[in-house]
Amino acid sequence: xxxxxxxxxxxxxxxxxxxxxxxxxxxxxxxxxxxxxxxxxxxxxxxxxxxxxxxxxxxxxxxxxxxxxxxxxxxxxxxxxxxxxxxxxxxxxxxxxxxxxxxxxxxxxxxxxxxxxxxxxxxxxxxxxxxxxxxxxxxxxxxxxxxxxxxxxxxxxxxxxxxxxxxxxxxxxxxxx
Numbered sequence: 001x002x003x004x005x006x007x008x009x010x011x012x013x014x015x016x017x018x019x020x021x022x023x024x025x026x027x028x029x030x031x032x033x034x035x036x037x038x039x040x041x042x043x044x045x046x047x048x049x050x051x052x053x054x055x056x057x058x059x060x061x062x063x064x065x066x067x068x069x070x071x072x073x074x075x076x077x078x079x080x081x082x083x084x085x086x087x088x089x090x091x092x093x094x095x096x097x098x099x100x101x102x103x104x105x106x107x108x109x110x111x112x113x114x115x116x117x118x119x120x121x122x123x124x125x126x127x128x129x130x131x132x133x134x135x136x137x138x139x140x141x142x143x144x145x146x147x148x149x150x151x152x153x154x155x156x157x158x159x160x161x162x163x164x165x166x167x168x169x170x171x172x173x174x175x176x177x
Contacts, residue, residue: 107147109140113169115154122164128156134168 112133120128133152140149153169 108150109147110150110152113151113153113172115156115167115169119167120156122158122160122162124158124160124162124164126158126160126162128164128167129159130154131157131166136171 115128115130122128132155134155136151136153138149138151140147151172153171155166155168157166158164
């Protein structure tokens with residue numbers, strides 16, 4: 001082989017290697033694009049699964065802005081890969097709801113449960129007088145109205161102090177104890 005043939009063979013090999021290199025570069029670019037696309041899909045799936053469930057998300061690829069902006073301020077800056085949109089929205093501070101179970105603020109309805117007339121007569125023949133009330137407070141709920149139902153059962157005893165028993169009015173039946 002002469003030097004000219006060797007140079008021609010090397011030129012052909014160089015040309016072949018250049019075309020092979022360009023083909024490999026194209027394949028590498030295709031792999032990078034497929035990898036980037038898969039990364040975007042994974043990020044979108046993760047955002048859909050674990051991210052915020054609000055409509056305020058701005059997709060940086062589409063550069064589409066929210067139509068109903070209220071507190072959001074947008075900063076648009078030119079980046080190396082196109083426009084980058086940053087959203088700085090302030091979230092309102094949430095306060096805990098206070099429990100309003102104060103019995104003093106609710107309206108009160110007093111219901112007096114009387115002792116039977118036949119039980120008010122003592123065995124000695126005297127009429128028993130009311131000495132006190134047994135008080136039981138119940139929370140009564142009507143739609144959009146809370147009130148306290150205070151039941152006062154009369155307790156009667158003989159005013160003469162004889163050995164007659166003390167009688168208490170029977171409690172009305174309740175659905176729950």
